[in-house]
Amino acid sequence: MEVRSIDFTQSAEADENDTSVDGFMLLGLGARPALQNLIFVLFFVAYIATLFGNFMVIVIIRQDFRLQTPMYFFLVNLSVLEILYTTTVIPFTLRMLLDKNKRISFAGCFTQMFIFISLGGSECILLGTMAYDRYVAICHPLRYTTIMKPSACYCLAMICWSTGFLNSLVHTVLTVMLPFCHDRKIKHYFCEIPSILKLSCKDTKVNEMLIFFMGGSMTVGSLTLTLVSYACIIAAVLKIPSIIGRHKAFSTCASHLVVVSIFFGTVIFIYILPNSQSLSDQNQVISVVYSVLTPLFNPIIYSLRNHEFQRAVVKVLQM
Template sequence: MVKTVLILPYLSPSLFLARATEFTPRTEAAENATIVNGFILLGLGAGPALQKLIFVLFSVAYIATVLGNFMVIFVICQDFRLQSPMYFFLVNLAVLEILYTTTVIPFTLRMLLAKNKKISFAGCFTQMFIFISLGGSECVLLGTMAYDRYVAICHPLRYVTIMKLSVCYCLAMICWSTGFLNSLVHTVLTVMLPFCHDRRIKHYFCEIPCILKLSCKDTKLNEMLIFFMGGSMTVGSLILTLVSYACIVVAVLKIPSITGRHKTFSTCASHLVVVSIFFGTVIFIYILPNSQSFSDQNQVISVVYSVLTPLFNPIIYSLRNQEFQRALVRALQI
């Protein structure tokens, strides 16, 4: 009976837990265990005051982007005069931009205000898949829109025959499915990677180059696929765009009217500026080799193509178009 009294205190749960915690080291590994089911987004690395300013700027940009692109969709869909291939592709671009920014900005706004920067594995990889899918689709769509303008200006008599409705639907499906399949490959291969150590993403959203840096496994296969698959799609669309506009410039130089030349050159120049910014930043982030971890410079570049380009596209492609401006006035007078 005496032995029982002496042994029981050592078997009490409270003493067992206290003894166990004595041998639990408070290391970085223990801290990482608290986020074993997700990642930590470090954001833009700004101070509290600057984060509030970024919150305001991102909020304004997001609202303007959504309203601007919804306006483009509404005006084109309700005006029968704008039922042409060019405006059909503009509607697709506007839908892409709304989804593209909605994938990133609302979550980023929440992260700017929240103390808990955690994102689950499912949430992170879902965001990454949708973002890459829409970005790839936009690359192909911009090349398709440039080709459409080439046919309209260089082959006006054959335009209706070449760009008939069935062809437009087929090209749109190719744009969306290409981005989807490209993203599916990258996402599946990234999900299969083990993440053993640091789970802190030095970015404000789940972008694939940042996630690959957290894996304790060799990611050369992933990087090669990004280079070859993403590179062929992005660079191929860029080449198609540049060749199309080069042919347009050659055709415009043959126009005797100086006013007609100036109008066409102005339109092409504005399109090329937006296209160059979008493709240039995407190529810099995803295709060019990166020897260092993501820096503040890389994050700023990501802001350009994930926030600013969707904001400027409706202005450049639609609001500077006189035909669209007249349609907008008619819509406002209803």
């Protein structure tokens, strides 16, 4: 297989089918041309609904003073992450569905990859932090305002964002340094790191091991914190004598549990489980779940299961 170095001086007049030009070619979702328009409409509607839903969450929380609590502070951070997360992928995918030119430059591809991994890592840590917040609120209610004071919440939020950034920086730098072969066709609809590593002419075991250990450490660490927090929550709630009290305590955690289940389930499937060619199409479907559907459903899940938030929505609409 012929290996070519990246040449930024190549002529822009190269033939459209020549993949030796600067950048990669995204093969998209692999759907038939007849389905491209339908996929475009579905992605476009999902993107607009995601922006609207998450912006509404941010506005409503900022408008209602009763929602100025740590739980909703972290929910605002989650909504901001979801807006950026979906904006990193969907607009370019929409352009690609309409344009026959499926190419993306090296700079554009690695920028998209860096932002996507960074936001995904930050969300992973944030979900674990939100579980810890629920643990303190239910198991240590008298000390809640002392433990989860504003300075502590801001510090935890900074840790979430910076951890995702540093994790992504390591993976992006190591991937950029790889040589890529003549056939630079990414079998995906965006620049996801497992798909890019398959194009390298060099052994990528180091990259794959780092993905497994660094990504696995973040995922397992956050998931462990979540499971331990909810184990303590369940033990504490079962001691509440009132059925109404137990139901109220569990209802504050239900939305977060649903979001956690969807997020960690898809991340483990894509990044932790061994990869194989037979799972390529399934990986794309799973990618649609966490890059398109999860950011869309998160505000819906929280609004449907949270009575405080529903009251705040009614209040804002009546203004």
